[in-house]
Amino acid sequence: MKRQFTITTPIFYVNGAPHIGHAYTSIACDVIARFHRLDGNDVLFVSGTDEHGQKVEQSAKAQNVPPQDFADRISQSFRQMQKDMAVQTDEFIRTTEARHKKAAQTLWEKVAENGHIYLDAYEGWYSTRDEMFVGEDEITKHPDGSRTAPSGAPLEWVREPSYFFRLSDFQDRLLKLYEENPDFIGPHGPKREVVSFVKQGLRDLSISRTSFRWGVEVPGDPDHVMYVWFDALANYLTAVGYPDMKDPRNICWPADVHVVGKEIIRFHCVYWPAFLMAAGLPLPKRVFAHGWWTVEGEKMSKSLGNVLDPKALADEFGLDQLRFFLMREVPFGGDSNFSRRSLITRMNVELANDLGNLAQRTLSQVARNLKGVLPERGTLTEDDTRILAQATLLPSLTRNHIERLAISDALEDIWKLIREANAYIDRQAPWALKKEDPARMADVLRVLVDVIRTIATLLQPYMPDTMEKMLDQLGVEKDERHIAALETLLPGGRTLPKPQGLFPRFVEEDKQA
RNA sequence: GGCGGUGUAGCUCAGUGGUAGAGCAGGGGAAUCAUAAUCCCUUGGUCGGCGGUUCAAAUCCGUCCACCGCUACCA
Numbered sequence: 001m002k003r004q005f006t007i008t009t010p011i012f013y014v015n016g017a018p019h020i021g022h023a024y025t026s027i028a029c030d031v032i033a034r035f036h037r038l039d040g041n042d043v044l045f046v047s048g049t050d051e052h053g054q055k056v057e058q059s060a061k062a063q064n065v066p067p068q069d070f071a072d073r074i075s076q077s078f079r080q081m082q083k084d085m086a087v088q089t090d091e092f093i094r095t096t097e098a099r100h101k102k103a104a105q106t107l108w109e110k111v112a113e114n115g116h117i118y119l120d121a122y123e124g125w126y127s128t129r130d131e132m133f134v135g136e137d138e139i140t141k142h143p144d145g146s147r148t149a150p151s152g153a154p155l156e157w158v159r160e161p162s163y164f165f166r167l168s169d170f171q172d173r174l175l176k177l178y179e180e181n182p183d184f185i186g187p188h189g190p191k192r193e194v195v196s197f198v199k200q201g202l203r204d205l206s207i208s209r210t211s212f213r214w215g216v217e218v219p220g221d222p223d224h225v226m227y228v229w230f231d232a233l234a235n236y237l238t239a240v241g242y243p244d245m246k247d248p249r250n251i252c253w254p255a256d257v258h259v260v261g262k263e264i265i266r267f268h269c270v271y272w273p274a275f276l277m278a279a280g281l282p283l284p285k286r287v288f289a290h291g292w293w294t295v296e297g298e299k300m301s302k303s304l305g306n307v308l309d310p311k312a313l314a315d316e317f318g319l320d321q322l323r324f325f326l327m328r329e330v331p332f333g334g335d336s337n338f339s340r341r342s343l344i345t346r347m348n349v350e351l352a353n354d355l356g357n358l359a360q361r362t363l364s365q366v367a368r369n370l371k372g373v374l375p376e377r378g379t380l381t382e383d384d385t386r387i388l389a390q391a392t393l394l395p396s397l398t399r400n401h402i403e404r405l406a407i408s409d410a411l412e413d414i415w416k417l418i419r420e421a422n423a424y425i426d427r428q429a430p431w432a433l434k435k436e437d438p439a440r441m442a443d444v445l446r447v448l449v450d451v452i453r454t455i456a457t458l459l460q461p462y463m464p465d466t467m468e469k470m471l472d473q474l475g476v477e478k479d480e481r482h483i484a485a486l487e488t489l490l491p492g493g494r495t496l497p498k499p500q501g502l503f504p505r506f507v508e509e510d511k512q513a
Numbered sequence: 514g515g516c517g518g519u520g521u522a523g524c525u526c527a528g529u530g531g532u533a534g535a536g537c538a539g540g541g542g543a544a545u546c547a548u549a550a551u552c553c554c555u556u557g558g559u560c561g562g563c564g565g566u567u568c569a570a571a572u573c574c575g576u577c578c579a580c581c582g583c584u585a586c587c588a
Contacts, residue, residue, distance in 0.1 A: 013588055055587060122586075133586070162586090189518050193583060196516050206586050228588065264588065271585090292582095329525085335581085342525075345537070353550050361547035368546085412527095415536090422551055431546040501548050 005036040006255040009047040010264060011093070011235050014074035015055050018081040019300065020293055020338065021261070023310035024326050028290065028407060029259050030087040031327055034461035035402045039483045044252040046239040047082065048093030049075040050232040052225070057214035067214045071096055084311045086319060086464055093235040095216075104226060104234040105219045106243035110279040112219075116166045122206045126158035133158075163208040163224060170274040171202045177273060183286055185269050186405065190262055190289040194269045205271065233272045236284070254282040257405065262289040288405050291335035308338060317506065320463035321347050327462055328411050340508075347506045354418050355455070356503030361425065362448040363473055363499035369434055370442060374475055376492030377450070378443030387424050388447060390417055391454040395483050398458050414458055421451050446492070449474055454486055466502050473499050 009029045012022055026047065033045040051071035060070035075094055082089060093100055111117055124133040125147060147155040178184055178195055185191035208224035209215065215225025234242075236255060241247025260268050268287045276283050295306045314322045325343045328350070330336030366372060380388070394417055401410035425448060433441035456470040460481065471481055475494040479485070 011588095015588090050588070053588075058587095124586085167585095189582090193517050197583080197585085200516075200584090203585075209586095227586070229586090232588075262582080266583085266585070267588075335519095337525085342537090348548095349537070352548060357548055357550045359547095361550080363547095365546055409527095412535090419536095423553090425546080426544075426552040429544080429546080432544095434546090503548080505548060505550085 003041050004044070004251055005033075005041045006044040006046070006240075006252045006257075007033050007036075008045075008236055008239070008255055008258045009089075010258075010260045011048050011050040011095070011232050012078050013050045013053075013055075014071050014078070015059055017074070018078050018310070020295075020308035020310050020313070020326075021300070022078065023081060023085050024293060025259060025261060025290060026082050026087045027085055027323050027326055030085070030089075031323075031407055031461045032257075032259075032402060032405065034088070034464065035398075038457075038460060038481075039399060044091065044239070044249065045089050046091045046093065046236065046255075047078075047087075047089045048091070048235050048239075049078055049095065050228065050235070051075060051094060051096045052215040052231055053228040054209070054212040054214070057212050060214075068096060081310060084314060084319075085323070091239040093238050095231055095235055097238075100235060100238040101216050103238040103242045104216045104231045107234045107237060107275065107279055108226065108230065109219050110281075111165070111275060114278055114280065116169070116278040117163050117207070118166070120162060120164050121159045122162040123157070123159045125155040126160075127155050160210055161224075162206045162210070163218060163221075164204040165207045165230075165275070165278070167202045167205045167271070167274055170277060171198060173277055174198050174202075174270060174274060177283065178269075181285075185265070186286065186288045190265045190269075194265060197266065198270060202270070229267050229271060230275065233267065233275065236272075237281070255284040257286040257288055258284050259288050259290065259405075262291060265289045291330070294335070294337045296339050297337055317343060317347065320466040321351060321503070321506075324351065324411075324463055327407050330408060344506050344508060347503070350415065351503040352505045354415065354422065356501060358418060358422055358425070358448075359452055359456075359470055359473070360499060360501055362445060362452060363496065365430055365441075366445050366449065366496060367499055369430075369438075370445065372496050372498070374449060374490065374492055374494045374496055375442040375446045377446055377489060378439065380443075380447075383424065383427060384443070384447045387417075387420055387451060390420060391451045394454055394458060395486060399483075410458075411462065414455055417451065418455060421448060421455075424448070424451075450489070453490070457481055457483065457486055469502055473497055473502075 007029050009026055012018070029045060029047070033043050036043045049071070051074075056071060057067050060067040063070060071094075079092060082092075095101075095104075108117070122133075126133050175195070175198055178191070178198075185194055205227075207227040207230045208218050208221075209227060210223055210225075213225060215228065216231045218224035218226055236258065237243075237253070240249040240253040242250075242253075244250075258268050258272075265287065272287075273283045293300060293308075295308055298306060300307055310322070317325075321343075325346050328346060329338075329342065366374070394413065397413045398410045401407070401413065425444075428444045430441045430444045433444065453471070453474050453476055456467045456474065456476075460467040460471075473496060474490075475496045476490065480488070480490070
């Protein structure tokens, strides 16, 4: 049954070049989006960049360029990264675009109209040198009564006018939301953190700043710009045409899932639903937090110099190989470690040996022993029926996993069938049947082609380029590659192209000192 | 400090009351269609420690230890 499916990546903050973490979250969303398209659904896949805030203003100043130029450059690098990773978004929202400012300001006006915003003052210890407020627990108190920030900068008590959002009014409604929609936040760990955070009591949220200018102006009070998160979160509405209620993309709201990094879970699970409730808008159905990558066991950081560039990795190992590894290595939602060794192991064992070799050994026999012509489905033995049944079941198993955002579990099930197919070909030994019973040999090879077709079809979201080639080799036409098409058998008699290895083994170059 | 997470085979992890699991790595064998790939069999764990509940606990409760994350207004 066809349905509308809307998915978003986190909105990327433009204070640095994209790294493997940004690629990971983009690819994960892309796999889910592609799977839904393959399954016949209408998909809106949204990504974008968050370009306002003091940090951007400062970074631009440090480079002596206007903030917009700075943001343009970094935003472009994120777009390029997604292109390099074969991530196909439908919308890319930049928070500096006019359409977005309009959406954010309209959202603000709605929330204000409904009485959830008031003007007061934000007070706290402020470091002029760092241009930031410092929390009570980060402050060092000195014997003479003075206070300093972690940076050592002196602090002064500052009172700054600020608009506040009545977040405290939403505590009960938020708890009710989590309770009535157990899947609203995933996975369980972050969910408990959010729930206990809300249960501890919510304070009203300061949602405007006067200390810098690089932001969306607060409607009716040009001295203030919006707190970046009020601005940034609104991008999800911008993507569906808000506030134009006649925009055809309106039907894409509410989003089915916001995929986010675990560090921004609170903004999406607490502030965002509260803003939407305050504006009287429908809430997203789900927020899902994924974990972080470490690199060779260490935290990725600029100072360690181990920040991974996704483009360089794709160039060295292959884009589909990289996509596969990122999706396979870790249960979506958990933290994981990136190491060359485990990437190479997975490439060689799972891609080259298990899958690539399965296709190659099957197709080379079709090419050599059947003159490359796909045979008709023959009389099925018990063994044939069993593996075909497993293949028939696979689409719904995979669909269920994707529905739960269990991206790696789906691969696990697909690989179970791949291993089973390798066992099947050994049991049936079509190379031995060649002389004894050529008709049976053709039947066995046909069963294998059908099984591999199912596998390749379902792997398209993960490895779009290579699976396209595999389906070409299997003689599957372009319009026979969606999930529903698996229910129709390929007609026999097609001539298959000459098979070629798709996943070469990766041999590490000798490292010379 | 508070809240939360993790701790299961050499490695990465699955397993929420009923005789310890998968993949990789290791060992033995088979096969030779294929990218020296594949298949079969197999070694290996007092499920972080201690205590408790139960006929029965990796699984529930308590406590301790180790590591990690969050602790709102700089995303």
